[in-house]
Amino acid sequence: MAIRFLIRVLAIMTLAYLMLPLIVIIGASLTTSEFLAFPPQGLTLRWYEVVVLDPTYVDSFVTSAILAMLATLVAVALAVPAALAIARHDFPGKAAFSSLLLSPLVLPHLVLGAALLQFGSSIGLVRNFSALLVGHVVIVTPFVLRTVLPLLSREQQTLEEASRDLGADAFTTFFLVTLPQIRSGIISGAIFAFITSFINVELSIFNTTASLNTIPVQLFNYVQYSVDPTIAAVSAATILAAVVAIIVLDLTVGLDFLSENE
Amino acid sequence: MAGADMTLLAIDDISKNFGKHQALCDISLAIESGEFVSLLGPSGCGKTTLLRLIAGFLRADRGTISIAGEDVTGLPPHRRPLNTVFQNYALFPHLTVADNVAYGPRRTGAGKAEASRRAQEALDLVGLGEFGDRYPRQMSGGQQQRVALARAIVNRPKLLLLDEPLSALDLQLRKRMQIELKQLQEKIGIAFVFVTHDQEEAMAMSDRIAVMNAGRIEQVGTGAEIYRRPATRFVAEFIGEASLLPVQRTGNGALTIVPAVEASGRSVAVLRPEHAQIFAGQADASTSCNLLSMEGHVETVASIGGVTNIYVRALGHLVHARRLGLVESGLREGQKVVLGIDPQNLHLLEGPQP
Structure with a gap:
């Protein structure tokens, strides 16, 4: 009993530790003072107004959203066939191939960004949206690969064989059997991919310009010179967007798959 | 060559290697329409490999396989006129029992109504007519086994392959299913190729048994023949x-x-x-x-x-x-x-x- 109680307390404390910064940032965004203050001194939406009326913020927000969405889509389109190839076939260099695809998970993004800039400049792929997209695809693809690969088990392969046996061709089998089986992996991988892309600073910073900026880079640049509640307002808006996204996801496809049991 | 001699499945001189390991060597076997043939042997003898070659999941290095006179050696699994009951049933977990069974007819051109009618018929045949709305995970092992059987016979194949289908069941249930399976096979008149390592099971159910060892067929014959007149020392020691x-x-x-x-x-x-x-x-x-x-x-x-x-x-x-x-x-x-x-x-x- 005592242990159960301790675990409960520990869980609540951990949750509080995770939640408090969010509450502080949302609280600070509502302050009437000219500097970050918590608890907020008075309540105002003034800083949100500043953000919404400033096209650089709005533009970066849109850029980040489109970038994260496209990077995630491309990552899914690349990772699913790659996972199928790795799980289903033996080919020379297979181990090296899968390590290579997963390596961005352990490589410092700053190093990767510098390398991509060097490489990109030799083929003219710098400081534009495509350059950003290529970099983001590289770092988010492993997330989808990691969540899809374990689902392509031997049992899953037998299901595909059963489908073929019952008269379905390879194409039909993929859509009717394989895809439903790896759907949860694709969705959870896509969530990680989207978030990773959306919050990335280290990689984006090499290819952003004054007119092409992502929201985290914009914030990063801003806090180097001033710290005022605008920053809190942008952060709070980002948090809000994430919460809305999660709720929409739960209502449409359900988040049950994120827990272990079905 | 088809028809006259009633040969349904003809396996001619099949060999298969996995790397350096010789899984099957010069296998020839003919199976007639409506016949119940067991592939019996210890694990690793190649019986499952042979089954997967017949189903089309593997390609032979050498030799031919024909079904009802048609050479199917180069055909992919979905174009072979046979169905398979898999060892762990391989039911689609995201589909209901009825949709699992209707999957076959749907893929081979039946309309929705026609497919579900045939699925119902097949489920009735295995005594699970009332369970169409359930999902596989809501059923017991024995019931899943029957669903797998219904799904495999719903297209009325001439040949059914069964890969140790009873091995996951407990002894009592296994004995009962042996009898049911044999009765069903006689009722619907489909030829069965039944893989097992359990000689009692093979003896109890089969018209003929092919005893396999180390990638070769040691002897083919009725249960009585291989028991009374084993062709090799291996068969003599393995059977009985x-x-x-x-x-x-x-x-x-x-x-x-x-x-x-x-x-x-x-x-x-x-x-x-x-x-x-x-x-x-x-x-x-x-x-x-x-x-x-x-x-x-x-x-x-x-x-x-x-x-x-x-x-x-x-x-x-x-x-x-x-x-x-x-x-x-x-x-x-x-x-x-x-x-x-x-x-x-x-x-x-x-x-x-x-």
Whole structure:
């Protein structure tokens, strides 16, 4: 009993530790003072107004959203066939191939960004949206690969064989059997991919310009010179967007798959 | 060639290697329409590989497979006129039982209504007509087994492949399913190729059994044939129990049993335990004429309820004898006895045996 109680307390404390910064940032965004203050001194939406009326913020927000969405889509389109190839076939260099695809998970993004800039400049792929997209695809693809690969088990392969046996061709089998089986992996991988892309600073910073900026880079640049509640307002808006996204996801496809049991 | 000789499945000279490992070597086998054939052998003997070759999940390195006269060697699985019951059923977890069974008809061109009507029919056939709305995970192992069966026969294939379909069930259920499966097979008249490592199962259900070992078929025949007249030493030892006794012929052609120390290079006689008679003394043995007799002593008496196994050491051989029921008085360990064997009950494997 005592242990159960301790675990409960520990869980609540951990949750509080995770939640408090969010509450502080949302609280600070509502302050009437000219500097970050918590608890907020008075309540105002003034800083949100500043953000919404400033096209650089709005533009970066849109850029980040489109970038994260496209990077995630491309990552899914690349990772699913790659996972199928790795799980289903033996080919020379297979181990090296899968390590290579997963390596961005352990490589410092700053190093990767510098390398991509060097490489990109030799083929003219710098400081534009495509350059950003290529970099983001590289770092988010492993997330989808990691969540899809374990689902392509031997049992899953037998299901595909059963489908073929019952008269379905390879194409039909993929859509009717394989895809439903790896759907949860694709969705959870896509969530990680989207978030990773959306919050990335280290990689984006090499290819952003004054007119092409992502929201985290914009914030990063801003806090180097001033710290005022605008920053809190942008952060709070980002948090809000994430919460809305999660709720929409739960209502449409359900988040049950994120827990272990079905 | 089809039709006239009723050959449904013809396997000709199939070989398959996995890297350096030879999984199948020169396999030939013909199966007739409506026949129940078991592929029986220890694990790793190649029986599952052969099944997967027939289904089309693997390609043979050499040889051809034809079904109803059509060469299917190069056809992908979905274009072969057969269906498979997989070892762990392989039911689609994201589909209901009814949709699982309707999957086959849907893929082969039936409309939605037609497919669900046929699915219902197949489910009724296996006694699960009421369970169409459930998901596979909501059913017991035995029920899942029946769903897998319904799904495999719904397209009315001429040939059904079964990969150890009963191995995941407990003993009681397995015995019951053996009978049901055999009855169903006779009722719908589909030829079964049934992979198993359980000889009792193979004996109980099959019209013919192909005994496999190390990538080769050692013998094909009815259960009685392979039990009475095993073609090789492997079959003799794998099917049922047997004592293998080295023998030689005397001048007048009669058989005599050779002592263990002189065994190498001899022909071998297969003696089933029920054919080894035990007598208390030489006098009793000579009362029955024409018996081969050997003196020896009882080494072990083991009663396992319905039968008693008696192991007698004679001429250096350990001979296994069996009596029905609990052993009556008079047989103790260490006791001197005479073994009597009717030569007619000996099956001879000619030529020097390893």
